[in-house]
Amino acid sequence: MSAPADPGDPADSAGAAPPGDRDAQITALTGLVETLVRKLRRVEGKVNELTAKPPAPAEDEEDDPAAPAAWVWFTPPAAAENDPDGEEDPRFTVDNFAAWYNVTFVGVDGSRARPIPPCWRQHPGLAMEIAVLAYSWRAANIGPNASERDAQQWLHQWRPGFADRLTRDWVHSDCLDGDHRDGGAAARADRFELADQLASEASSET
Template identity: 65%
Template sequence: MAELPEHERRKDQGERDLQIAALTQIVGTLAQNLRRVEGQVNWVAKIVAEARDEQDSAEPAAWLWFNPPAATEDEPQTDQDPRLTVKNFVTWYNNTFVGIDGGRAKPIPACWRQHPGLAMEVATLAYSWRSANMGSSASAREAQYWLHQWRPGFAERLTRDWVHADCLDDGHRDEGAPPREDRFTVVERHAATVKDDRH
């Protein structure tokens, strides 16, 4: 195969360079447009998320038969922490889910915070209940699952794993993992120490 003369090769190279430059400009313009669209999508997503947060102001689901326990999440502007949500849930649970004498559905004892495993389980029980029954993400299926699986499992572990019978009779017996401070109390104590050190 014969080689092209020098002036033909330069001409082909020049055309190729022009085509590459044109394609580079097109790709650059497309990338710029894509960044602009991505910015607009992010802006819309932020507005939708904010609207959902405002709309999701912890409205109880239609199937919720009793008023739900008050929670920190009911008022997002509050300075309360999740301990209020869990504490109120414990009271609500004890007014709602205590069963017959001899049954497994016992009240959560007043000393629940002094049993670390129980405190962890009570907190997740409270928030799983809220997730299933409150706000726009509430689901009758999840609410029924909570009643059918989470609550009975918790009731069984409460008396089997977490507390002594004395705790269920309004006494308290230190058994199992030793009591410890929750993370909110640790932060408060640390903040108070730092404040005292500054004065």
């Protein structure tokens, strides 16, 4: 007694050819091959689905070194680093940060969250603090390496510490009110001003 035919067998679906009938045998074989091809195509489609890679991001979707992180609520200050091929230097970054700080992190009357005074460049210790404050803010909040933990640490540690030293260590109350008063370390040219002076002197000698 012969075994029952497998309904999924391609030979069955093509039909059996009578022995000795060559044309019928060719037709049966052709049907068998077509069935196998269809099955192979289905298998190939499944394999392609399982091994498919996500499309590569377009160039404009790649990590932008100047893009603010999702938690940066307001438009960040412009910086020289946003255009490495530009002519701006870090003074541009720090100047813009100081202006941005003064419209963002000023507290209620009587608090220590006072605006950075216009004379900050004339107080060397304060100028150093503001430059570091600007770049530490950028590191925590701008570009693909921005970190919400670092941003929170900046808000929790760096900014309050700076606000305290601003009013306690670096400037007189007159400076905070807009009237510069000398005190502490004497004002001096920063390294960018010195470089500009040297370049100017060198060009005048030629």
